[in-house]
């Protein structure tokens with residue numbers, strides 16, 4: 001069985017990005033870029049499944065400009081067997097991305113597609129669900145535990161009401177939550193080895209996917225700031241302050 | 249004119265508050281508004297939905313395979329109703345986030361996540377980058393708009409309506425490839441985080457599940473819901489459904505009290521809509537103080553017991 005893992009190149013989660021003064025986008029000039037944290041967890045899970053003898057190949061796929069090859073190489077260094085870049089310089093909406101991923105799925109016929117639950121730049125939380133819909137296959141989102149048995153995955157999902165468990169038959173799309181695992185660190189020799197692993201480039205046009213969607217971002221703005229607060233010295237003062245504001 | 253269909257969230261007995269919040273968003277869009285209640289034995293919930301003011305019609309789809317909100321079973325039902333609607337709305341709860349992208353993909357359109365403001369029938373505002381930026385998004389005029397509504401940004405719409413309830417048979421059947429097994433719910437007696445007027449939260453500083461009792465006791469004194477940082481959840485002090493933040497719950501209580509939480513951007517994005525934020529942290533430089541309305545530098549292990557005595 002093959003496992004396909006989607007990884008997105010995003011601004012590192014430790015960077016506090018700002019909106020460009022003219023409101024045309026985010027100021028990402030020179031900031032640190034990383035694999036979306038959820039996607040590292042997705043990849044880690046795929047590698048563990050392979051190491052347990054339940055998969056034969058792990059393929060990382062990323063959609064974007066040539067910069068995303070950097071993240072694909074990191075994925076290969078973590079242990080993926082090969083990489084696919086879906087090349088486009090257009091910022092894709094989740095639906096176009098899902099359509100592109102479906103084309104790759106049709107070529108590769110994976111038993112599992114594992115994605116992050118959300119990309120921490122756009123905070124969309126959509127791609128896996130859309131891919132599952134287009135593929136007409138099960139979706140298991142926000143997964144924090146999973147067990148594979150034959151052709152079925154038993155997964156635990158983190159939902160608002162607690163932990164929900166469902167069974168899905170393969171092939172299926174899984175989107176992972178933070179507590180599924182702790183991704184491994186990349187070792188230096190593996191970075192060298194990763195350079196020799198295959199990385200194929202497919203253009204989005206070649207896949208026959210339209211890059212235009214029905215949604216368009218027209219403006220970026222900084223969030224409203226909260227008013228500066230006050231400091232209190234004692235629990236008594238704190239309680240008094242809450243009473244003054246009619247909160248107790 | 250717009251015609252909006254809202255997907256009701258419920259547990260079989262009562263309508264989740266998120267539905268009335270979606271209704272506020274739908275009212276801001278304008279036009280006719282219907283609510284669809286999918287589930288099994290949905291009579292009670294349908295009546296609750298019909299009592300919301302501003303709803304024209306409640307469509308009740310009652311079928312055994314809809315009892316659990318599995319997106320694979322719910323999405324096709326929504327699609328079978330969708331043709332006459334310009335807008336399809338679900339809440340930005342885990343239910344809506346799981347479901348609405350599947351609906352959008354089946355409808356062949358993009359989806360807007362976490363809509364916080366309506367600027368026009370096809371123009372909306374939403375946060376990205378954990379709330380570090382707010383974007384205006386325009387949907388093409390002739391396309392169906394599918395979205396999740398950021399429930400922390402909206403008040404619950406009022407009751408006082410009397411919409412007609414229309415029964416419709418399910419058009420689909422259970423997907424055989426996806427099976428519901430069960431749910432483990434921490435679900436105590438405390439107010440629900442997403443609708444509580446007051447929330448008390450604890451972070452890594454609590455140090456253990458036992459110490460977290462301090463937070464629970466204070467919360468009970470205040471009639472508050474209980475939240476936590478990711479670090480506290482990861483460390484196993486509390487269950488996952490208590491996580492507040494970018495990847496947990498986005499909440500908007502009138503009063504939020506954070507104890508031993510540093511204030512990472514991923515946490516803060518979950519509380520920005522709170523009325524008043526109180527932070528107690530022993531580090532005067534902790535970033536939580538940048539967003540706190542009332543801050544106090546000190547040790548939570550001495551301050552919480554003092555507060556308990558004073559309340």
Ligand SMILES: Cc1cc2nc3c(=O)[nH]c(=O)nc-3n(C[C@H](O)[C@H](O)[C@H](O)COP(=O)(O)OP(=O)(O)OC[C@H]3O[C@@H](n4cnc5c(N)ncnc54)[C@H](O)[C@@H]3O)c2cc1C
Nearest residue numbers: 451452453477478479493494495496508509510515530548
């Ligand atoms: C992709 C991603 C998503 C994330 N999503 C979320 C999310 O949804 N929610 C979330 O919360 N985090 C999230 N995080 C994690 C976030 O970055 C922080 O790591 C986390 O919020 C830290 O939790 P904390 O404040 O409890 O712990 P710490 O950062 O360790 O802070 C503990 C604080 O307690 C104070 N303290 C210690 N002892 C005491 C004492 N005795 N009295 C008073 N104060 C004391 C310290 O000064 C410190 O400020 C996410 C991270 C990533 C990468």
Ligand SMILES: Nc1ncnc2c1ncn2[C@@H]1O[C@H](COP(=O)(O)O)[C@@H](O)[C@H]1O
Nearest residue numbers: 006007063115116118119124125126127
């Ligand atoms: N450009 C991309 N290339 C590859 N995978 C992506 C890309 N964008 C999103 N994904 C995958 O889809 C998941 C959800 O992203 P989103 O729906 O954008 O929040 C991510 O965690 C990735 O696994």
